Amino acid sequence: MMTLSSYPIGTPGTPWGVMEKATWLSRQNRKRSYEADVVNVIDRLRGRFDVSQYGQLDYAGEEYPLYAIRSRDWRDDLPVMLVTGGVHGYETSGAHGALQFVDQHAADYAGRANLLVAPCVSPWGYERIHRWNPQAIDPNRSFHADSPAQESAALMALVAPLKDRVLMHIDLHETTDSDESEFRPALAARDGKSSEPGEIPDGFYLVDDSENPQPEFQQAIIEAVARVTHIAPADANGEIIGSKVVAPGVIEYPLKKLHLCAGITNARYTSTTEVYPDSPRATPQQCNDAQVAAVRAAIDFALA
Template sequence: MTTTQAPYPIGTPGTRWGNAEVAAWLARQTVKRSYEVDVLDAIERLRARFDVSEYGRVKYDGSDSYPLFAIKSRDWRDELPIVLVTGGVHGYETSGVHGALQFAELQASHYEGKANLVVAPCVSPWAYERIHRWNADAIDPNRSFRDDSPAQESAALMRLVAPFRDRVLVHVDLHETTDSDESEFRPALAARDGVAHAPGEVPDGFYLVDDSEHPQPAFQQAVIAAVAKVTHIAPADGQGEIIGSPAVAPGVIEYALKRLGLCAGITDATYKTTTEVYPDSPRATVEQCTAAQVAAVCAAIDFALTHRAIGT
């Protein structure tokens, strides 16, 4: 869908936000759901089967301190490949969080003895509770995975991954593209940066973001094929694009993951992808969106393990 947008209610058009504008934006954010109930309680139920470790804490003035947890294979073996699954880098993208948790609960046991799993289900808990894209500093964590990151959430995940980043075989980063991207988040971004907002089109369906610097087209298509059994794949628009990028294959676009500071670029994994589910589609349910994330993770691992075994 294509939308139009009135001037964003904070800031002066054409002028970047300063501290006053960020404070005004922050004052508008309210807690809408519970990280403790939705995420921490689910992680607690997994402790009997996994090693669960706190890898950091997120703390902002005037808010609670949020512990960050990783779920790891209990039978960790150094000779096995490592699989990294991340969700909730953008806190408002619900199926990424619940897809990561559901994968750990229902599917992770299938990979025992085949791979070491690391699942970080909710990278941005402050934003999860407020159903927002940014953190409390009005920073997008998914543009902040770089040295000296300005985002607490991104820096904490990078510290978690640092000891094994060169040994990761596959990394799946779980995301959503929603109608609120156009109604709120992209207009807010334009206002924050003092630029004009150009309305775009939200793709109806699931798609993937490959790494333009190290593309793996067969891997991406294997994931698309698996997800197509669960929910529909986003078509390209009239210009052959998905969210402004050329579709290089059905349901696949490419970004320069490391250069853009994206989460999917934090390791040297041979196989990496960012999933994008469309939860606002009349053709998909909440359950389908979560199931699509789980299907994507399983297909990614299956492809990577198979091709590693045959040396391709």
């Protein structure tokens, strides 16, 4: 049943203005450290990989350098594999899984592929454990020309020279219980829309590109992840988060039309992972391991 959002900020049915966004922002507090959790880990990788700063966010005097990690033996004749994490800052295993992949497995692809990893696209959101940036903008709906999200614009600028050379892009996400308790109600309130109670799937799933579906590629990732954590079943309607399940653990979105991160290149193979960290059957380490398994399977399939 559709209901007007009872979110504590704003007037039901009326989109937020400057005042409502300022009220929302005043309630967002730092809960963890990007520097401690992400930047320090990147610094430890500098001896083995090329690390570059591709942008800097400045929010009310808080500065966040944005880092990318590349294969040291970059060769123009090799395919490019793009891994992005932390587009939604609250989705912890996206950032941590990307870094764990680089640390443990990136060297395995030396001489076979060029790896480009942007492990934490939204550091402000990472620190606040939030989906949006300080302007109450979702970076993962903002990958388009003249993007209002600095996070999205910076990543697009990084990737632009390689847009046609990327063979595979995997974007690492999570679906959490807070999607239903906080983020969807906040979205409805922000936009002055009604909200409909949804169901959070218990387990891992993938989002393929409905404009360029690659079912065998998605299946290879699902098979690899199933050895680490459980795959989300379809709900009673045969759906996951309101989208038809097209194969076990796989739904589809039009990536470019929705301005999603996984649509920023012309890669043949694209996927968005969705780990479920709130499951009683999954630990934080399992969630990171699932992201790593997904990245490895995606690269291996693309290379094969």
